[in-house]
Amino acid sequence: MTPELTLHAADCIGDRHSGLYSDWMRDVSPNTSDEELVAVFNDSRSSAAQRDRAVNELFSRYHSKVAAWCFRVVGDRDWAADLAQETFLKALRALPGFRMDAKFSTWIYMIARNSSFNAREARAMRPSAEVDPEMADESERIDEILESAGELAQMREMLRVLDDTERAVMALHYGEEMTLPAVTRLLRLDNQSGAKAYIVSAKRKLKSAVARWKSSGSPERLS
Amino acid sequence: MSELLKQALKRGPECPEIEVLIESLESPNTSAGVRRHVADCAACQAEVALYQGFEASTPVSGEERQAVDFIVARLADRMLPPKRESVFARLFGSLTPVRMGAFAMAAAVVVLGVGLTTQWRARQVEPVAETGIVRSTKIRVTTPLENVSRAPAEIAWQAVEGATTYDVSVAEVDRTVVFYNKFTTSVLPVPADLARLLVPGKTLTFRVTARDSAGKELATTGAVTLRVDVAGR
Incomplete structure (x- = not known):
């Protein structure tokens, strides 16, 4: 079973400056680009609330894509739900190391792809030896x-x-x-x-x- | 199947990393070498097709749509709402302990003053009769759901003014979402896959959240118990 996903950024990054911070720079909206949201998340001046808003907005954009992908690989919705959760958990942990020269969509795709392919291999989901x-x-x-x-x-x-x-x-x-x-x-x-x-x-x-x-x-x- | 053919269909050392492959294909500056390689490499073509499938998230089948709705609901359920920064932290986060102490003293004086004034006024003013109106953000479910003799064919709830969609979810007692969908009307015709779960003696929770056109939550039913009585078997 995949560990419970808790998307609180503060659990991921401990080091933070205290004090007031210019909120106008930290606004998170549907128009904010993926890469800007990553920047908010990774900026040490962002508050925990700002980080949470950024990562929730960012990940929710990919919920459907990751869900569909995982289901297509394994064909079982409960297993796919666990894989999708695992994908976002891995992404949350790895987000501080995200390279800004890559597209976020490619990056999350690679996590989803590798997680689901590895899980499939672990369960030895291979084509049946029986031939049609x-x-x-x-x-x-x-x-x-x-x-x-x-x-x-x-x-x-x-x-x-x-x-x-x-x-x-x-x-x-x-x-x-x-x-x-x-x-x-x-x-x-x-x-x-x-x-x-x-x-x-x-x-x-x-x-x-x-x-x-x-x-x-x-x-x-x-x- | 021929081992040689399998080998020809697998990714080889000459294939670019998948991440590089995808990003380079989306770039107008992709090298002719990469393009030539992809044109000849079945494995790289398959990788490109997989990524295009990921990007095209629209479910192909009804089964896939249901699975995606279920998984998304579960993901959303496990995403916690953002921690709100307290007003106190925003205002006083950068203060030194000495300044903080001074603020605390001043606040105590203000609170004491307000308290005394309020008490004095309360003695002067006649009590005002209560109106009896209670504001609530609760939606009332109009179909009986608890300890009913048979599973309902549809579940209706009070329409909410300004609501354009109603998020409806049904969950097990351990909060595992077993049904999730959006509706524009205030009634849910119970679909067959949900009806199958409404077995006598099994407790589920039903929740409706009304949202406006911007997706803002207007009202909710909260978790309503949904249970068919064992006697109704």
Whole structure:
């Protein structure tokens, strides 16, 4: 279970100057940029209340994005809620070290991505060894052909016959070992059979590409 | 699946760091080398697609929308309201102990003076009859919710003047939010997934918060007990 998230900045940074501080500089509003909010949070002259307002405003902007992301990775709302909470807790702890030359959205995305991918690996959420009958026929035959394709560079060249979505689906399913439902959610595929359809079409394309390669003698003529 | 193909689909040492990859693609000054690499690298293309999915937060399915609402409600529930800086701290935070003592003495004299004056006036003035009007920010739930014989098909509450939305949440007794949504009317048709939770003997808490168009809280029901009687089974 993830520890309780308490977004009080004072719990994170202890060193603070006392005294009055120009509040007009510390205003937090929906128009304040992410990076300005980080600056308020990290400014040692900000009061605890100002820090709390800044971090609450900042994090609430990313609640939906992080929630959706975590749910797409694991497909379970309770687990995703724990992961989302863990993401914000890690972000809160790491915020004092945030580099101002990076975008906050990229930074929080990386935390959410790594937390959820690590959690997924820890629970060994990998694609099932069972192969869908519709895909099995293609898989068995294509494996032998692909093994004979030879070099890694040639294999990469051959992947160019696939469209962008097919490549992304293949990379996530076989490269990152994600389940097909997770790939479907993460790439926001709204076709009926989701990522599976892209895997099937990708394998068909690869198979015919290998056949053409063998007859032409060059992978460069495939695309 | 071919090991060689798996290798071709994984990120390699030549791939830029994901953070660098994302930021460089959003920059107009991205080097031709990075662009060329991404054009040929399935793993980097997948990483870009993942980030674009993160940025496009609109849920694709109803299931995802419900999950997101649930998670956001839980996150919001665990985010504490900002600590308010006390007026005392703002006014006197920078004072030395000696000055603080002087202020305290002066304040004591003022309080004593006001107290004596008030007591003297109270003896001179006739008591004023109370109006009986009590101002409240409570919203009254009009549908009976506690110890009812069956789960309600809908839950209604008093409309609040100026309210444009009503945040409705239902939570377990341990404050785990099991339902959360926003409504523009003062009635909640109980959805099937919530109705399933309203089993006899189980206690939940129901809360409505009225907000104006700026999102400012106008009134709330507070936590109202929601329980179907066991006898109603």
